[in-house]
Amino acid sequence: MKRSPLPRTNTKRRANNFVLAYGSEERVEWMHGMECACSSYPMCTFRIEVAHVISKKPNGRGGPDDTVPLCDFHHRTLHSLGIDTFQERYDVDLTALAKHYAELWDQHQNGLET
Helix, strand or coil, X not given: CCCCCCCCCCHHHHHHHHHHHHCCHHHHHXXXXXXXXXXXXXXXXXXXXXXXXXXXXXXXXCCHHHEEEEEHHHHHHHHHHCHHHHHHHHCCCHHHHHHHHHHHHHHHHCCCCC
């Protein structure tokens, strides 16, 4: 009897991990519409990515309220420098910005956007 191959990825687990990390696809699309958190720099013309400020929590991942929009240049730079050096170099507080974007998302969800 010939067996069919196992799928390479567990789609249910992958979808669950996505929700735990980013909240929802709607939230990711909403954040893609934002400017880079370092938008005062001229190289912020790249596509926006959702970056985790806290990459690991006790459960092994950052959550949706720990995210900020960064262009792909600044997202790569964040990973290569580390959060402390990145924040010092670009004079930003990513933790405070993540909290701000979480509040904006809550307002968006409740229809309170201004």
